[in-house]
Amino acid sequence: MIARIFVYLLLFITFPDLYLDRRFLRKRTRYLWWQRVLWWLPGAFMFVYTIILATSRNFAPDSLFVLNLYLLLFGIMVVPKFLFVLCSFLGRVYCRFRHTHTNWGNLAGLVLGVTVIVTVIYGGTFGFGRLDIRHEDYYSADLPAAFDGYRIVHFSDAHVGTYGETHTEVLNKVIDSINAQKADMVVFTGDLQNMEPKELYPFMQTLGRITSNDGIFSVLGNHDYSGYIKADGATKVANERELVSLERQLGWDLLLNENRIIRRGADSIVIAGMENDGRPPHPAKGNIGKTLAGVRDGAFILMLQHDPSSWRRTILPKSKAQLTLSGHTHGGQIKIFGWSPAAVSYGEYDGMYNEGGRAINVSSGMGAFIPFRLGVSNEIVVITLHRSRR
Numbered sequence: 001m002i003a004r005i006f007v008y009l010l011l012f013i014t015f016p017d018l019y020l021d022r023r024f025l026r027k028r029t030r031y032l033w034w035q036r037v038l039w040w041l042p043g044a045f046m047f048v049y050t051i052i053l054a055t056s057r058n059f060a061p062d063s064l065f066v067l068n069l070y071l072l073l074f075g076i077m078v079v080p081k082f083l084f085v086l087c088s089f090l091g092r093v094y095c096r097f098r099h100t101h102t103n104w105g106n107l108a109g110l111v112l113g114v115t116v117i118v119t120v121i122y123g124g125t126f127g128f129g130r131l132d133i134r135h136e137d138y139y140s141a142d143l144p145a146a147f148d149g150y151r152i153v154h155f156s157d158a159h160v161g162t163y164g165e166t167h168t169e170v171l172n173k174v175i176d177s178i179n180a181q182k183a184d185m186v187v188f189t190g191d192l193q194n195m196e197p198k199e200l201y202p203f204m205q206t207l208g209r210i211t212s213n214d215g216i217f218s219v220l221g222n223h224d225y226s227g228y229i230k231a232d233g234a235t236k237v238a239n240e241r242e243l244v245s246l247e248r249q250l251g252w253d254l255l256l257n258e259n260r261i262i263r264r265g266a267d268s269i270v271i272a273g274m275e276n277d278g279r280p281p282h283p284a285k286g287n288i289g290k291t292l293a294g295v296r297d298g299a300f301i302l303m304l305q306h307d308p309s310s311w312r313r314t315i316l317p318k319s320k321a322q323l324t325l326s327g328h329t330h331g332g333q334i335k336i337f338g339w340s341p342a343a344v345s346y347g348e349y350d351g352m353y354n355e356g357g358r359a360i361n362v363s364s365g366m367g368a369f370i371p372f373r374l375g376v377s378n379e380i381v382v383i384t385l386h387r388s389r390r
Helices: 003-023 033-054 064-098 104-124 168-180 197-207 233-249 309-318
Strands: 131-140 151-155 185-188 216-218 252-254 258-264 267-273 301-304 323-326 351-355 358-362 378-387
Touching (some): 003 064, 033 064, 064 104, 151 168, 168 378, 309 358, 323 378
Parallel strands (some): 151 185, 216 252, 301 323
Antiparallel strands (some): 258 267
């Protein structure tokens, strides 16, 4: 993760200190050598910290505390300085152009820097701890009468390895909220782990508390494969098999390009689960034909697919699935004035979207690889199915 951009990070760390040292500190009449050392010490620490993380063999270090501490320090030490320097520099350019002496960029940079510090602290604490319960209604003439009012709880992107010992209360709150809905069915749309199945060990009992009338159905997400570790092929295969085994030990019905039938008397609906059907570099293991094998024409199909980009690329043109449930995007984890960075890459990234009577619900998830959320809370979604007239 860090290795991919560590050169840019080193420049990001070093440039502000050089600018501030030259433009402000050297102008002080008494700027002793030890004061200069103290000024450069935090930057030097982050410089070394970055290099150490860049040597990690895997996408991230085994201890996510090490990575999360780095990101926290980067957010409160490096980013504010960079923004201050950027505003100060632009202010200097403006002063030269307008032939003025007051650099208002310094004040703007100070305000912006303080805002970033407060935002980082809030997003990593209170923001990550928030949980919303979103209610959605879906209407379809294809829904059998016996399933009118059927309630589904949809949750996604648990990333349980992120919880560690500091955020376990968040996971417990999510599980309690899921059970409180007394749903007919619970579905999970992928990314249970960050990198390896061993992350699940401390949370098996907690995750195993989820209950519903018709069971818990799940699919795999991009993080549930072995693309985030560097290991030989046998190790990767063993990890993927272990994750499958652990989900089934939880009592979850993990669907690997397959489907199940849920019955109410003479009526039935199909729940289909496709493996991750992502765009590069994410795994593309979904097989829509295999997933819907044996499904009769006219059936009501509830499709589970981790990556929402698959909806327009695969599900809409190659199936008749009426309702698709996805995750993956985390809602961008940041939303400012209604805009999320996820909107740059995904047409459907947070909420319920409709297309000609068919729909996809994209959950913003209940966790994240990086424990930070601003304007996008953790969520579970309660979806109620309704039969409508043709």
